[in-house]
Amino acid sequence: MEDRLKAFLQAGQTSIDNAILVHYQDLGFDNDDLVLYLQITRLQDQGDQANPAVIAHLMKVTEKTIIDRLKAMIDKNLMEVVSQGGQGEKYDFLPLYDRLLQGKGMRPANDVVSIGEKSRREVVRTLQGEFGRNLSPLELQTVAQWFDQDHFDPNMMVLAIQEAVANNARSLRYIEAILVNWQRENLTSPQAVQISREKRRGVVYQTQGRDDQANKKQAKQPIVPTFKLDDL
The missing domain is CATH 1.10.10.630 (DnaD domain-like)
Incomplete structure:
Protein backbone atom coordinates (compact mmCIF):
# COMPACT_ATOMS: atom_id res chain seq x y z
CA MET A 1 0.00 0.00 0.00
CA GLU A 2 2.81 2.40 0.88
CA ASP A 3 4.58 1.63 -2.40
CA ARG A 4 1.42 2.38 -4.36
CA LEU A 5 0.90 5.63 -2.49
CA LYS A 6 4.50 6.62 -3.10
CA ALA A 7 4.19 5.87 -6.82
CA PHE A 8 0.93 7.83 -6.93
CA LEU A 9 2.53 10.89 -5.35
CA GLN A 10 5.64 10.65 -7.53
CA ALA A 11 3.49 10.61 -10.68
CA GLY A 12 2.70 14.26 -10.01
CA GLN A 13 -0.25 16.29 -11.21
CA THR A 14 -1.33 18.01 -14.39
CA SER A 15 -3.28 21.25 -14.02
CA ILE A 16 -5.64 22.81 -16.54
CA ASP A 17 -7.08 26.31 -16.70
CA ASN A 18 -10.79 26.49 -15.93
CA ALA A 19 -11.29 28.73 -18.97
CA ILE A 20 -10.22 25.84 -21.19
CA LEU A 21 -12.62 23.44 -19.45
CA VAL A 22 -15.49 25.88 -19.92
CA HIS A 23 -14.79 27.01 -23.49
CA TYR A 24 -12.86 24.16 -25.15
CA GLN A 25 -15.76 23.27 -27.45
CA ASP A 26 -16.27 26.91 -28.44
CA LEU A 27 -12.60 27.03 -29.42
CA GLY A 28 -12.85 23.99 -31.70
CA PHE A 29 -11.86 21.15 -29.36
CA ASP A 30 -13.96 18.05 -28.84
CA ASN A 31 -13.65 15.71 -25.85
CA ASP A 32 -10.86 13.64 -27.39
CA ASP A 33 -8.95 16.81 -28.32
CA LEU A 34 -9.13 17.89 -24.69
CA VAL A 35 -7.67 14.57 -23.53
CA LEU A 36 -4.96 14.85 -26.18
CA TYR A 37 -4.13 18.36 -24.94
CA LEU A 38 -3.83 17.03 -21.37
CA GLN A 39 -1.56 14.16 -22.43
CA ILE A 40 0.72 16.52 -24.37
CA THR A 41 0.83 18.94 -21.44
CA ARG A 42 1.63 16.14 -18.99
CA LEU A 43 4.46 14.69 -21.06
CA GLN A 44 6.07 18.03 -21.86
CA ASP A 45 5.80 19.26 -18.26
CA GLN A 46 7.69 16.13 -17.23
CA GLY A 47 10.42 16.98 -19.72
CA ASP A 48 9.46 14.18 -22.10
CA GLN A 49 8.71 14.47 -25.79
CA ALA A 50 5.03 14.13 -26.72
CA ASN A 51 5.51 11.33 -29.24
CA PRO A 52 2.31 10.52 -31.20
CA ALA A 53 2.98 6.78 -30.83
CA VAL A 54 3.20 7.09 -27.04
CA ILE A 55 0.03 9.17 -26.85
CA ALA A 56 -1.79 6.75 -29.16
CA HIS A 57 -0.92 3.90 -26.80
CA LEU A 58 -2.21 5.86 -23.81
CA MET A 59 -5.46 6.87 -25.52
CA LYS A 60 -6.01 3.41 -27.07
CA VAL A 61 -6.21 4.75 -30.62
CA THR A 62 -4.03 4.51 -33.72
CA GLU A 63 -1.01 6.71 -34.25
CA LYS A 64 -2.60 8.07 -37.44
CA THR A 65 -5.60 9.26 -35.41
CA ILE A 66 -3.31 11.25 -33.13
CA ILE A 67 -1.37 12.71 -36.06
CA ASP A 68 -4.60 13.75 -37.80
CA ARG A 69 -5.80 15.46 -34.63
CA LEU A 70 -2.51 17.30 -34.21
CA LYS A 71 -2.72 18.53 -37.81
CA ALA A 72 -6.30 19.66 -37.22
CA MET A 73 -5.21 21.66 -34.17
CA ILE A 74 -2.54 23.37 -36.23
CA ASP A 75 -5.01 24.11 -39.04
CA LYS A 76 -7.43 25.65 -36.53
CA ASN A 77 -4.60 27.83 -35.21
CA LEU A 78 -4.86 26.30 -31.74
CA MET A 79 -1.32 24.94 -31.62
CA GLU A 80 2.02 25.27 -33.36
CA VAL A 81 5.17 23.16 -33.53
CA VAL A 82 8.27 24.87 -32.15
CA SER A 83 11.80 23.65 -32.74
CA GLN A 84 13.99 23.22 -29.66
CA GLY A 85 17.23 22.84 -31.53
CA GLY A 86 18.97 19.58 -30.74
CA GLN A 87 16.21 18.61 -28.31
CA GLY A 88 13.65 18.03 -31.02
CA GLU A 89 10.29 19.74 -31.35
CA LYS A 90 7.65 20.89 -28.91
CA TYR A 91 3.91 21.42 -29.22
CA ASP A 92 3.16 24.99 -28.20
CA PHE A 93 -0.44 25.94 -27.30
CA LEU A 94 0.29 29.67 -27.16
CA PRO A 95 -2.23 30.38 -29.99
CA LEU A 96 -4.92 28.68 -27.89
CA TYR A 97 -4.07 30.77 -24.85
CA ASP A 98 -4.01 33.95 -26.94
CA ARG A 99 -7.48 33.18 -28.24
CA LEU A 100 -8.73 32.63 -24.70
CA LEU A 101 -7.22 35.91 -23.50
CA GLN A 102 -8.73 37.82 -26.42
CA GLY A 103 -12.11 36.17 -25.93
CA LYS A 104 -12.19 34.80 -29.49
CA GLY A 105 -14.61 31.93 -29.92
CA MET A 106 -15.95 32.34 -26.39
CA ARG A 107 -19.62 33.01 -25.73
CA PRO A 108 -21.83 33.09 -22.65
CA ALA A 109 -23.67 29.88 -21.90
CA ASN A 110 -27.06 31.51 -22.56
CA ASP A 111 -26.07 33.17 -25.82
CA VAL A 112 -28.28 32.63 -28.86
CA VAL A 113 -26.96 29.97 -31.25
CA SER A 114 -26.16 31.42 -34.67
CA GLU A 185 -22.73 20.00 -62.43
CA ASN A 186 -23.63 23.41 -60.94
CA LEU A 187 -26.67 22.00 -59.12
CA THR A 188 -26.99 24.48 -56.28
CA SER A 189 -30.50 23.76 -54.96
CA PRO A 190 -32.74 20.76 -54.25
CA GLN A 191 -35.01 21.93 -57.08
CA ALA A 192 -32.11 21.85 -59.54
CA VAL A 193 -31.24 18.32 -58.43
CA GLN A 194 -34.85 17.20 -58.92
CA ILE A 195 -34.98 18.67 -62.43
CA SER A 196 -31.70 16.96 -63.29
CA ARG A 197 -33.06 13.62 -62.09
CA GLU A 198 -36.22 13.99 -64.15
CA LYS A 199 -34.24 14.87 -67.26
CA ARG A 200 -32.25 11.67 -66.87
CA ARG A 201 -35.49 9.70 -66.59
CA GLY A 202 -36.91 11.37 -69.68
CA VAL A 203 -39.72 13.08 -67.80
CA VAL A 204 -41.49 15.78 -69.85
CA TYR A 205 -43.14 18.61 -67.96
CA GLN A 206 -46.88 19.08 -68.37
CA THR A 207 -46.54 22.54 -69.87
CA GLN A 208 -44.37 21.12 -72.60
CA GLY A 209 -46.89 18.32 -73.16
CA ARG A 210 -49.70 20.82 -73.67
CA ASP A 211 -47.67 22.66 -76.27
CA ASP A 212 -46.97 19.40 -78.08
CA GLN A 213 -50.67 18.48 -78.04
CA ALA A 214 -51.58 21.89 -79.44
CA ASN A 215 -49.06 21.45 -82.23
CA LYS A 216 -50.47 18.00 -83.04
CA LYS A 217 -54.01 19.40 -83.24
CA GLN A 218 -52.85 22.07 -85.62
CA ALA A 219 -51.10 19.44 -87.71
CA LYS A 220 -54.30 17.33 -87.98
CA GLN A 221 -56.43 20.21 -89.32
CA PRO A 222 -57.23 19.86 -93.07
CA ILE A 223 -55.39 22.12 -95.43
CA VAL A 224 -57.85 24.39 -97.27
CA PRO A 225 -56.65 25.26 -100.78
CA THR A 226 -56.57 28.89 -101.79
CA PHE A 227 -57.86 29.79 -105.26
CA LYS A 228 -57.34 32.92 -107.25
CA LEU A 229 -60.32 34.50 -108.97
CA ASP A 230 -58.50 34.37 -112.30
CA ASP A 231 -58.34 30.59 -112.11
CA LEU A 232 -62.14 30.20 -111.86
Whole structure:
Protein backbone atom coordinates (compact mmCIF):
# COMPACT_ATOMS: atom_id res chain seq x y z
CA MET A 1 0.00 0.00 0.00
CA GLU A 2 2.81 2.40 0.88
CA ASP A 3 4.58 1.63 -2.40
CA ARG A 4 1.42 2.38 -4.36
CA LEU A 5 0.90 5.63 -2.49
CA LYS A 6 4.50 6.62 -3.10
CA ALA A 7 4.19 5.87 -6.82
CA PHE A 8 0.93 7.83 -6.93
CA LEU A 9 2.53 10.89 -5.35
CA GLN A 10 5.64 10.65 -7.53
CA ALA A 11 3.49 10.61 -10.68
CA GLY A 12 2.70 14.26 -10.01
CA GLN A 13 -0.25 16.29 -11.21
CA THR A 14 -1.33 18.01 -14.39
CA SER A 15 -3.28 21.25 -14.02
CA ILE A 16 -5.64 22.81 -16.54
CA ASP A 17 -7.08 26.31 -16.70
CA ASN A 18 -10.79 26.49 -15.93
CA ALA A 19 -11.29 28.73 -18.97
CA ILE A 20 -10.22 25.84 -21.19
CA LEU A 21 -12.62 23.44 -19.45
CA VAL A 22 -15.49 25.88 -19.92
CA HIS A 23 -14.79 27.01 -23.49
CA TYR A 24 -12.86 24.16 -25.15
CA GLN A 25 -15.76 23.27 -27.45
CA ASP A 26 -16.27 26.91 -28.44
CA LEU A 27 -12.60 27.03 -29.42
CA GLY A 28 -12.85 23.99 -31.70
CA PHE A 29 -11.86 21.15 -29.36
CA ASP A 30 -13.96 18.05 -28.84
CA ASN A 31 -13.65 15.71 -25.85
CA ASP A 32 -10.86 13.64 -27.39
CA ASP A 33 -8.95 16.81 -28.32
CA LEU A 34 -9.13 17.89 -24.69
CA VAL A 35 -7.67 14.57 -23.53
CA LEU A 36 -4.96 14.85 -26.18
CA TYR A 37 -4.13 18.36 -24.94
CA LEU A 38 -3.83 17.03 -21.37
CA GLN A 39 -1.56 14.16 -22.43
CA ILE A 40 0.72 16.52 -24.37
CA THR A 41 0.83 18.94 -21.44
CA ARG A 42 1.63 16.14 -18.99
CA LEU A 43 4.46 14.69 -21.06
CA GLN A 44 6.07 18.03 -21.86
CA ASP A 45 5.80 19.26 -18.26
CA GLN A 46 7.69 16.13 -17.23
CA GLY A 47 10.42 16.98 -19.72
CA ASP A 48 9.46 14.18 -22.10
CA GLN A 49 8.71 14.47 -25.79
CA ALA A 50 5.03 14.13 -26.72
CA ASN A 51 5.51 11.33 -29.24
CA PRO A 52 2.31 10.52 -31.20
CA ALA A 53 2.98 6.78 -30.83
CA VAL A 54 3.20 7.09 -27.04
CA ILE A 55 0.03 9.17 -26.85
CA ALA A 56 -1.79 6.75 -29.16
CA HIS A 57 -0.92 3.90 -26.80
CA LEU A 58 -2.21 5.86 -23.81
CA MET A 59 -5.46 6.87 -25.52
CA LYS A 60 -6.01 3.41 -27.07
CA VAL A 61 -6.21 4.75 -30.62
CA THR A 62 -4.03 4.51 -33.72
CA GLU A 63 -1.01 6.71 -34.25
CA LYS A 64 -2.60 8.07 -37.44
CA THR A 65 -5.60 9.26 -35.41
CA ILE A 66 -3.31 11.25 -33.13
CA ILE A 67 -1.37 12.71 -36.06
CA ASP A 68 -4.60 13.75 -37.80
CA ARG A 69 -5.80 15.46 -34.63
CA LEU A 70 -2.51 17.30 -34.21
CA LYS A 71 -2.72 18.53 -37.81
CA ALA A 72 -6.30 19.66 -37.22
CA MET A 73 -5.21 21.66 -34.17
CA ILE A 74 -2.54 23.37 -36.23
CA ASP A 75 -5.01 24.11 -39.04
CA LYS A 76 -7.43 25.65 -36.53
CA ASN A 77 -4.60 27.83 -35.21
CA LEU A 78 -4.86 26.30 -31.74
CA MET A 79 -1.32 24.94 -31.62
CA GLU A 80 2.02 25.27 -33.36
CA VAL A 81 5.17 23.16 -33.53
CA VAL A 82 8.27 24.87 -32.15
CA SER A 83 11.80 23.65 -32.74
CA GLN A 84 13.99 23.22 -29.66
CA GLY A 85 17.23 22.84 -31.53
CA GLY A 86 18.97 19.58 -30.74
CA GLN A 87 16.21 18.61 -28.31
CA GLY A 88 13.65 18.03 -31.02
CA GLU A 89 10.29 19.74 -31.35
CA LYS A 90 7.65 20.89 -28.91
CA TYR A 91 3.91 21.42 -29.22
CA ASP A 92 3.16 24.99 -28.20
CA PHE A 93 -0.44 25.94 -27.30
CA LEU A 94 0.29 29.67 -27.16
CA PRO A 95 -2.23 30.38 -29.99
CA LEU A 96 -4.92 28.68 -27.89
CA TYR A 97 -4.07 30.77 -24.85
CA ASP A 98 -4.01 33.95 -26.94
CA ARG A 99 -7.48 33.18 -28.24
CA LEU A 100 -8.73 32.63 -24.70
CA LEU A 101 -7.22 35.91 -23.50
CA GLN A 102 -8.73 37.82 -26.42
CA GLY A 103 -12.11 36.17 -25.93
CA LYS A 104 -12.19 34.80 -29.49
CA GLY A 105 -14.61 31.93 -29.92
CA MET A 106 -15.95 32.34 -26.39
CA ARG A 107 -19.62 33.01 -25.73
CA PRO A 108 -21.83 33.09 -22.65
CA ALA A 109 -23.67 29.88 -21.90
CA ASN A 110 -27.06 31.51 -22.56
CA ASP A 111 -26.07 33.17 -25.82
CA VAL A 112 -28.28 32.63 -28.86
CA VAL A 113 -26.96 29.97 -31.25
CA SER A 114 -26.16 31.42 -34.67
CA ILE A 115 -27.82 30.21 -37.86
CA GLY A 116 -24.56 28.63 -39.04
CA GLU A 117 -24.12 26.67 -35.83
CA LYS A 118 -27.76 25.60 -35.95
CA SER A 119 -27.26 24.31 -39.50
CA ARG A 120 -24.24 22.28 -38.41
CA ARG A 121 -26.18 20.74 -35.57
CA GLU A 122 -29.07 19.87 -37.86
CA VAL A 123 -26.73 18.17 -40.35
CA VAL A 124 -25.01 16.23 -37.56
CA ARG A 125 -28.38 15.29 -36.07
CA THR A 126 -29.58 14.07 -39.48
CA LEU A 127 -26.44 11.97 -39.98
CA GLN A 128 -26.68 10.43 -36.53
CA GLY A 129 -30.35 9.63 -37.08
CA GLU A 130 -29.68 7.93 -40.42
CA PHE A 131 -26.53 6.13 -39.22
CA GLY A 132 -28.20 5.05 -35.99
CA ARG A 133 -25.22 6.10 -33.87
CA ASN A 134 -23.17 9.08 -32.74
CA LEU A 135 -20.55 10.38 -35.14
CA SER A 136 -16.91 9.77 -34.36
CA PRO A 137 -14.54 12.73 -33.83
CA LEU A 138 -13.06 12.22 -37.30
CA GLU A 139 -16.54 12.19 -38.85
CA LEU A 140 -17.41 15.41 -37.02
CA GLN A 141 -14.21 16.92 -38.38
CA THR A 142 -15.25 15.92 -41.91
CA VAL A 143 -18.63 17.61 -41.46
CA ALA A 144 -16.85 20.74 -40.21
CA GLN A 145 -14.74 20.74 -43.38
CA TRP A 146 -17.91 20.60 -45.48
CA PHE A 147 -18.92 23.90 -43.90
CA ASP A 148 -15.57 25.66 -43.46
CA GLN A 149 -13.54 24.51 -46.47
CA ASP A 150 -15.93 23.13 -49.10
CA HIS A 151 -18.75 25.60 -48.28
CA PHE A 152 -21.48 23.11 -49.16
CA ASP A 153 -25.03 24.31 -48.63
CA PRO A 154 -26.65 22.67 -45.55
CA ASN A 155 -29.83 21.88 -47.51
CA MET A 156 -27.74 20.12 -50.15
CA MET A 157 -25.94 18.17 -47.41
CA VAL A 158 -29.24 16.86 -46.04
CA LEU A 159 -30.38 15.97 -49.56
CA ALA A 160 -27.10 14.12 -50.21
CA ILE A 161 -27.54 12.21 -46.95
CA GLN A 162 -31.01 11.12 -48.07
CA GLU A 163 -29.63 10.13 -51.47
CA ALA A 164 -26.91 8.01 -49.87
CA VAL A 165 -29.37 6.30 -47.52
CA ALA A 166 -31.68 5.55 -50.45
CA ASN A 167 -28.73 3.81 -52.13
CA ASN A 168 -27.91 1.96 -48.88
CA ALA A 169 -24.54 3.73 -48.65
CA ARG A 170 -24.23 5.18 -45.16
CA SER A 171 -20.78 6.65 -45.64
CA LEU A 172 -19.49 10.21 -45.36
CA ARG A 173 -17.19 9.56 -48.31
CA TYR A 174 -20.16 8.56 -50.46
CA ILE A 175 -22.15 11.61 -49.32
CA GLU A 176 -19.21 13.89 -50.06
CA ALA A 177 -18.87 12.36 -53.54
CA ILE A 178 -22.52 13.23 -54.20
CA LEU A 179 -21.98 16.82 -53.07
CA VAL A 180 -18.86 17.21 -55.20
CA ASN A 181 -20.68 15.80 -58.23
CA TRP A 182 -23.60 18.20 -57.76
CA GLN A 183 -21.17 21.08 -57.37
CA ARG A 184 -19.40 20.06 -60.58
CA GLU A 185 -22.73 20.00 -62.43
CA ASN A 186 -23.63 23.41 -60.94
CA LEU A 187 -26.67 22.00 -59.12
CA THR A 188 -26.99 24.48 -56.28
CA SER A 189 -30.50 23.76 -54.96
CA PRO A 190 -32.74 20.76 -54.25
CA GLN A 191 -35.01 21.93 -57.08
CA ALA A 192 -32.11 21.85 -59.54
CA VAL A 193 -31.24 18.32 -58.43
CA GLN A 194 -34.85 17.20 -58.92
CA ILE A 195 -34.98 18.67 -62.43
CA SER A 196 -31.70 16.96 -63.29
CA ARG A 197 -33.06 13.62 -62.09
CA GLU A 198 -36.22 13.99 -64.15
CA LYS A 199 -34.24 14.87 -67.26
CA ARG A 200 -32.25 11.67 -66.87
CA ARG A 201 -35.49 9.70 -66.59
CA GLY A 202 -36.91 11.37 -69.68
CA VAL A 203 -39.72 13.08 -67.80
CA VAL A 204 -41.49 15.78 -69.85
CA TYR A 205 -43.14 18.61 -67.96
CA GLN A 206 -46.88 19.08 -68.37
CA THR A 207 -46.54 22.54 -69.87
CA GLN A 208 -44.37 21.12 -72.60
CA GLY A 209 -46.89 18.32 -73.16
CA ARG A 210 -49.70 20.82 -73.67
CA ASP A 211 -47.67 22.66 -76.27
CA ASP A 212 -46.97 19.40 -78.08
CA GLN A 213 -50.67 18.48 -78.04
CA ALA A 214 -51.58 21.89 -79.44
CA ASN A 215 -49.06 21.45 -82.23
CA LYS A 216 -50.47 18.00 -83.04
CA LYS A 217 -54.01 19.40 -83.24
CA GLN A 218 -52.85 22.07 -85.62
CA ALA A 219 -51.10 19.44 -87.71
CA LYS A 220 -54.30 17.33 -87.98
CA GLN A 221 -56.43 20.21 -89.32
CA PRO A 222 -57.23 19.86 -93.07
CA ILE A 223 -55.39 22.12 -95.43
CA VAL A 224 -57.85 24.39 -97.27
CA PRO A 225 -56.65 25.26 -100.78
CA THR A 226 -56.57 28.89 -101.79
CA PHE A 227 -57.86 29.79 -105.26
CA LYS A 228 -57.34 32.92 -107.25
CA LEU A 229 -60.32 34.50 -108.97
CA ASP A 230 -58.50 34.37 -112.30
CA ASP A 231 -58.34 30.59 -112.11
CA LEU A 232 -62.14 30.20 -111.86
